[in-house]
Amino acid sequence: MAYDPQTPAPPEAPDVAQVLRVNYLSLAKLIAxxxxxxxxxxxxxxxxxxxxxxxxxxxxxxxxxxxxxxxxTVHRLIYGIRVSQCARVLRDYPLEFHPRVIKKRERWTQYGNVYEVRVTTRGQHGAPLMLAVNAPGRRRWPEGVEEGAWLAGDLPFGGVLVVPGSNAMLFLKPADWDKTARKREEAGAERTARAQRAKLNKKTKYAVMMRSGA
Structure with missing residues (x-):
């Protein structure tokens, strides 16, 4: 992403391997x-x-x-593992810094809290409303994410947000899958194939946001 002189430089990109280790450990502690x-x-x-x-x-x-x-606990383990899904996304997509993440709403579900967010991109308009869940299953909204986060993914399909400095990780999917269908159709073969490899090409709803493969 290009930055003009008035735009603060993005923070240092996180170590993906370290982020995944922290989130796998967080999930293990929760289950334990x-x-x-x-x-x-x-x-x-x-x-x-x-x-x-x-x-x-x-x-x-x-x-x-x-x-x-x-x-x-077993139910949460089966439906709550999003870290492996995030790992696939982080393997197929590079990280790109987005300067602002706006939380619109928050919903409680048995699988974890689901947040409605908008990930803004400087110089672009019409960012889709996204659903986000904390990858390891915690219900806490990550501190500092409003000031910007690293995104891996393709918003019409979904992706992963990594919060600078905390290793917190949110899994994203479009809030209105049907509304973003045209953008996916116009994505082209390369973007579509990448989304398929990362398993981001399937529809989901907030109530099953933490279901593996959803």
Whole structure:
């Protein structure tokens, strides 16, 4: 992207390998914490029976809660892994700095918070509204992303935002897939083939934004 003298220079481009390592580790910690909570809930009735001699039917509620937590953890792991999807995008697309990311709305879903954002490009108008989710499954909006972020991808298809200085990573898809269909049709064979390699050529909705391959 070209910058005029009044435009601040972009920050240093992030190390893609480091960004992926941090996000894989973040996902692993999230799953490990959920599994620990599951183990504690299941262990409470057993410990109460063996150590205190308590045998109350109410203690079984902890077991039920533990099983429920485990099911939700597996469910989140299956539908929550976006880091590998982001890795494919980062492999096929170079990083390009965009000076401003505007968050419009935020929605809660069982798969993670989904944000409606607009990634602006200096000198261009009509940037499509995008849906974004935190790649490793956390619900926190990354700090500092409004001041600009590195984009890998092709907005009519989707992409990945990497926040400078934090290694936070957001997976993007167009908010209105049908509305951006014309731009994809006009993309040309090379852009379309690249989007197919990165698996960005399929429609998705906010409720399943974190489903693998969606």
């Amino acid at each position: 914490l959920r599994l620990l909570i599951t183990a504690v809930l299941v262990a409470i009735p057993v410990a109460a029976d063996r150590l205190l001699g308590l045998d109350s039917p109410f203690l079984m509620l902890f077991t039920v809660a533990g099983v429920g937590a485990f099911v939700l």
